[in-house]
Amino acid sequence: MANNKKQNKNTVKSGVKGKKSLVQRLDSQDWKYILGILALTFIAFIPALTNDFVNWDDDYNLANNANTALLAWDNIVKIFSQPVIGNYNPLPILTFTVERAIFGLNPTVYHVNNVLLHLVCVFFIYRIFRSLDLSALASGAGALLFGIHPMRVESVAWVTERKDVLFGAFFLAALWFYIQYVRSGYVKKYFYMAMGLFFISLFAKIQAVSLPLTMLLVDYYFKRPLQIKLVIEKWAFFMLSLMIGLIGIYFLKDQGSINDTTTYSLVERLFIGGYSLGVYLAKFIFPYIMSPLYPYPAELPTEVYIIGPVAVLSILSFSYIAFRKDWRPALFGILFFLFNVMFVLQVVGAGQGFLADRFTYIPYAGLMFIVAYGLQWVLKEKPQTGKVYMYGLGGLMAVYMLMTWNQNKIWTNSDTLWTHVLKYYDKTPLPFRNRANYRRDEGRTEEALADYNSAISLKPDGALFNSRAKLYFDLQKYDVALENYNKAIALDSTEGEYFINRGAVNALTNHMQAALEDFNKGLQLKPDHANGYKNRSLIFQSLGQWENAISDITKYLSMHPEDADLWYERGRINNVLNKAAEALPDLDKAIQLNNKQGLYYYEKLKSFLLLGQKENARQMYNIVKQYGVQIEPKVQASLDEL
Numbered sequence: 001m002a003n004n005k006k007q008n009k010n011t012v013k014s015g016v017k018g019k020k021s022l023v024q025r026l027d028s029q030d031w032k033y034i035l036g037i038l039a040l041t042f043i044a045f046i047p048a049l050t051n052d053f054v055n056w057d058d059d060y061n062l063a064n065n066a067n068t069a070l071l072a073w074d075n076i077v078k079i080f081s082q083p084v085i086g087n088y089n090p091l092p093i094l095t096f097t098v099e100r101a102i103f104g105l106n107p108t109v110y111h112v113n114n115v116l117l118h119l120v121c122v123f124f125i126y127r128i129f130r131s132l133d134l135s136a137l138a139s140g141a142g143a144l145l146f147g148i149h150p151m152r153v154e155s156v157a158w159v160t161e162r163k164d165v166l167f168g169a170f171f172l173a174a175l176w177f178y179i180q181y182v183r184s185g186y187v188k189k190y191f192y193m194a195m196g197l198f199f200i201s202l203f204a205k206i207q208a209v210s211l212p213l214t215m216l217l218v219d220y221y222f223k224r225p226l227q228i229k230l231v232i233e234k235w236a237f238f239m240l241s242l243m244i245g246l247i248g249i250y251f252l253k254d255q256g257s258i259n260d261t262t263t264y265s266l267v268e269r270l271f272i273g274g275y276s277l278g279v280y281l282a283k284f285i286f287p288y289i290m291s292p293l294y295p296y297p298a299e300l301p302t303e304v305y306i307i308g309p310v311a312v313l314s315i316l317s318f319s320y321i322a323f324r325k326d327w328r329p330a331l332f333g334i335l336f337f338l339f340n341v342m343f344v345l346q347v348v349g350a351g352q353g354f355l356a357d358r359f360t361y362i363p364y365a366g367l368m369f370i371v372a373y374g375l376q377w378v379l380k381e382k383p384q385t386g387k388v389y390m391y392g393l394g395g396l397m398a399v400y401m402l403m404t405w406n407q408n409k410i411w412t413n414s415d416t417l418w419t420h421v422l423k424y425y426d427k428t429p430l431p432f433r434n435r436a437n438y439r440r441d442e443g444r445t446e447e448a449l450a451d452y453n454s455a456i457s458l459k460p461d462g463a464l465f466n467s468r469a470k471l472y473f474d475l476q477k478y479d480v481a482l483e484n485y486n487k488a489i490a491l492d493s494t495e496g497e498y499f500i501n502r503g504a505v506n507a508l509t510n511h512m513q514a515a516l517e518d519f520n521k522g523l524q525l526k527p528d529h530a531n532g533y534k535n536r537s538l539i540f541q542s543l544g545q546w547e548n549a550i551s552d553i554t555k556y557l558s559m560h561p562e563d564a565d566l567w568y569e570r571g572r573i574n575n576v577l578n579k580a581a582e583a584l585p586d587l588d589k590a591i592q593l594n595n596k597q598g599l600y601y602y603e604k605l606k607s608f609l610l611l612g613q614k615e616n617a618r619q620m621y622n623i624v625k626q627y628g629v630q631i632e633p634k635v636q637a638s639l640d641e642l
Contacts, residue, residue, distance in 0.1 A: 174193075453468075
């Protein structure tokens with residue numbers, strides 16, 4: 001660090017207007033490093049490309065998210081105005097919608113795009129480090145460390161965490177443009193580019209709110225005078241951060257995501273935050289126990305009260321010494337880490353765990369900068385020691401690359417994911433339940449039942465009995481399913497889904513009135529439950545209540561406009577009601593969504609017959625014959641009269 005003052009005498013000139021040549025350009029050597037780094041990073045994440053979706057929020061964000069089902073303006077409006085399980089990150093959801101419209105639910109596409117976005121982030125890390133006056137070698141080492149560190153895996157291999165790599169790409173690009181703004185002598189176009197990219201990043205993940213603080217660190221690094229005008233210069237950035245931050249907090253609170261389900265006091269929460277800080281620092285060097293879930297313990301262990309204060313005091317002490325000794329790169333790196341991780345330290349609890357590997361995605365860049373700067377400094381000041389440092393770092397990164405390769409495999413599917421979690425946390429019901437749900441859907445009944453029973457023995461709740469009831473429902477053991485739904489409702493009578501699911505059992509066992517009462521109650525409690533309307537419409541049809549059936553189907557289609565069968569069903573009912581003119585648009589929509597279903601054309605044929613459109617009926621009859629649909633005698637008689 002002794003060379004730091006000398007180096008910064010050169011970089012301070014970047015604040016002089018007109019020095020546009022100080023904007024960092026890439027040469028052939030840079031591109032060799034970049035291409036090599038990107039190739040190694042891609043290799044490390046090859047196992048992620050063949051992974052499946054997992055039932056750890058991929059279902060809520062993508063597969064079961066009605067807003068991703070159809071790329072339409074109404075859905076886009078909903079994406080930007082509604083949270084998903086309390087989180088406001090509309091941009092990743094929009095990318096899912098586009099991908100789904102083009103490729104369907106092919107998991108490979110989503111994983112490939114996550115990896116590509118990670119490569120974009122690696123590219124900008126290299127460019128940022130070069131713009132902070134690191135050599136090509138040091139920047140390459142730092143960027144490669146960012147690319148292949150095992151703690152990256154959760155952000156890249158988990159489809160739901162598209163928000164990390166997406167916000168990271170825009171966040172880092174914005175930071176790079178701001179650095180060019182300072183280096184160029186305050187050329188405004190770079191400032192405005194940074195603002196635009198920052199604005200986009202905020203819609204990818206709320207964690208982007210830390211960029212204005214990071215920009216102040218850039219000012220410090222380049223020796224801009226630390227005055228209030230630096231904050232005023234960035235007023236728009238701070239305002240945008242405040243606005244998106246408040247929106248995010250509102251949605252989290254509205255969805256109950258920040259309701260503390262633990263009994264921790266504020267003081268204990270502060271210790272948790274400090275402990276998390278210490279764990280993240282330790283895992284930067286040795287990434288141990290990388291779990292998708294770190295559940296809250298019933299009681300805080302002793303080490304939380306020790307590690308938390310030690311971590312906080314260590315960072316503050318190091319920062320103070322670095323400031324007094326003018327170790328700008330060191331202070332820049334440690335504060336970069338702190339500013340970008342402090343908002344996710346779970347002092348205010350949100351989610352089901354007090355740690356998350358993904359929270360380090362951007363913060364670790366600060367620590368990686370310190371490592372890269374240290375490499376550059378020691379190679380220059382102590383070449384022999386520098387070679388040892390470089391070879392040691394290279395060996396460590398080889399180990400990291402292997403760890404990353406293996407960690408990707410944990411995310412292969414929901415079974416491998418939750419089996420891995422249970423290696424460390426087998427006293428928590430959630431991993432048992434989620435693995436059971438996957439095994440149930442895979443038809444592995446006995447294994448699923450064992451997992452449900454394990455979860456219930458740890459902590460019985462309505463959700464567990466509801467899930468186990470679905471297993472018995474699939475096995476057509478309706479009596480046992482009904483018993484489990486009754487237990488679920490007894491434990492939580494506010495959850496509409498339990499009533500709706502029990503209604504399905506009552507319907508299948510021919511208890512129509514009980515089924516209707518359950519559907520009514522369930523939809524009253526959970527008015528956005530699409531399948532509730534779909535199932536209740538069948539009850540109304542069985543009771544001959546056609547208008548009520550149409551009303552429920554209409555409600556369902558407002559949430560699932562991609563369901564061709566229900567467009568057909570509404571068209572069919574309108575034909576039953578002799579409303580053929582209203583039936584035709586629905587049947588056209590069904591055919592547009594699925595043009596290989598002969599029944600849709602047959603129902604359209606009946607509409608034409610009802611309307612007396614003979615020529616259209618003849619043409620439609622020719623199409624229906626190609627599908628081999630059996631013609632009802634009454635319809636055949638009408639055709640014979642044409």
